[in-house]
Amino acid sequence: MHRLLAPAALSFLLLSSTTTFVRAQDAPAPPIDKRYTDEIKKLTDLPAVKKAFQTFIDLEPQTKQDLITLTETPSPPFKEQVRAKKFAAMIKEAGADSVWIDEVNNVLAKRKGRSGKKTVVVEAHLDTVFPEGTDVKIKPKGDTLYAPGVGDDTRGLTAILAVLKGMGKVGIETDADVLFVGAVGEEGLGDLRGVKHLLRKDGGIKPDSYIAVDGDGISTITHRGLGSHRYRVTFKGPGGHSYGSFGIVNPHSALGKAIYHFTTEADKVTRQGIKTTYSVSVIGGGTSVNAIPYESWAEIDMRSESPEKLNQVDQLLQTAVQRALKEENSIKRQGPDLTVDVKKIGDRPSGRIEATTPIVQRAMAVSKFLNAEPHLEVASTNANTPIALGIPAVTIGSGGIGGGEHALNEWWLNDKGYLGIQRILLLLLAEAGVGK
The missing domain is CATH 3.40.630.10 (Zn peptidases)
Incomplete structure (x- = not known):
């Protein structure tokens, strides 16, 4: 049953989390x-x-x-x-x-x-x-x-x-x-x-x-x-030395942009109406402080009892990911373009x-x-x-x-x-x- 987040005791660590909502008031129970x-x-x-x-x-x-x-x-x-x-x-x-x-x-x-x-x-x-x-x-x-x-x-x-x-x-x-x-x-x-x-x-x-x-x-x-939709978003690039390969696409930079665009827009649409939540819950990638990562990934959770609201926030994520991909590729100085894989890892129906x-x-x-x-x-x-x-x-x-x-x-x-x-x-x- 899902009401609470898993505890840190299980090492289900949340490395980056943003959840914004105003709780919708439950209607009183009918007689x-x-x-x-x-x-x-x-x-x-x-x-x-x-x-x-x-x-x-x-x-x-x-x-x-x-x-x-x-x-x-x-x-x-x-x-x-x-x-x-x-x-x-x-x-x-x-x-x-x-x-x-x-x-x-x-x-x-x-x-x-x-x-x-x-x-x-x-x-x-x-x-x-x-x-x-x-x-x-x-x-x-x-x-x-x-x-x-x-x-x-x-x-x-x-x-x-x-x-x-x-x-x-x-x-x-x-x-x-x-x-x-x-x-x-x-x-x-x-x-x-x-x-x-x-x-x-x-x-x-x-x-x-x-x-x-x-x-x-x-x-x-x-x-x-x-209901909930859950995604694993993975940006991928060639990776390389932080100095020698400078100017290639950086998956971490793209993921950061995607998270910013997503949470900024999701905040606006979840401040009223049926309670709808979103969380960038786990992130990872990279090999060394002096290496441009070859991949950067995040797992994202969104929840609502309204299918329409859930789909709305889902679309905001898709848009944010594509916007970040385009922005990161536009500033590269050398090498191939960044790619992204968006995989749905959870889909619980609402109603x-x-x-x-x-x-x-x-x-x-x-x-x-x-x-x-x-x-x-x-x-x-x-x-x-x-x-x-x-x-x-x-x-x-x-x-x-x-x-x-x-x-x-x-x-x-x-x-x-x-x-x-x-x-x-x-x-x-x-x-x-x-x-x-």
Whole structure:
């Protein structure tokens, strides 16, 4: 889940960063339509649901052990296959009708519904931000569990496991088919690749609604997808001695011009309207203080929940790069021209579903029922992709309290964590219908 920047502890160092914005005020959450509060109350009155609620509490020791087991199963970016195999075995044992691992290592577990006329996805992501070799051993301190990835999003995986176990133990049937998913590639340069593959036009699934489980607590409801474009811009020249080759093109000079032109223009268009951000986040190149570099590169991030605003800032970057290329080539005194390569390394779709949409209203009603105040928000999660495709989708937390996401000292505390599992079940049943 993307809300915070990765910490310096991971050596994800930002060598040059410019972010300029004025935060757009979130509109107040709309009232919850009474029909949805009535719907949730009706569900909670069902004997099987009451039994499931108690079952989740009874399962807490096993759920904790599942969290330890999965957290200590490494899942580095683009290398999620070990955890995928472990999770597939665990979810099969939890009672799924069929389980398989797809071409990109997503884990899919189907629980058949009474009619099967609809499909509801409940998903958490398998990957973490931590590179191969990171110590992922759980270190308990009192009731708090410390380990990289323990909350983001291993807790989400264990929560959906518990939901499946509870449904099986008390015999809850749904009308719709339910697809429990452990998705790869949510973090960083994974670029939501798991869910993009899952929902691809040719050969993908076409769910009727989508519930992503990411983060903690029982209040937040992400119904707006924070889109992002990310680029690696590389200027290239012949390189040479700083004195003997003076007058050839200098990639660093061009990159500096590009950054200046981009940030100057982007500042103007991001000071009002929907919050839109930009950051020149990593730069590199060069070999020695007495050598004109042969290349200079930068990685640039831009974000907005507005596709139009995101594309506008993107175009400013493209224009700035070409302007800098032209300017640097115009002042050369000898040698070949400078060239530039602009490579898109990330493309997360943006969009929103209205707060009056049934899935959002139901999520709000569930939080209210559990005595939590619903909080609607924008974030970059796996729900971005279904939202952009017009599929009703939200991201909700998995319960408990956590912190330090993307840091080596990440932690999670089981403060009534079962409420998060109850919340997932209620929203799932509201979307999938209870089998008769």
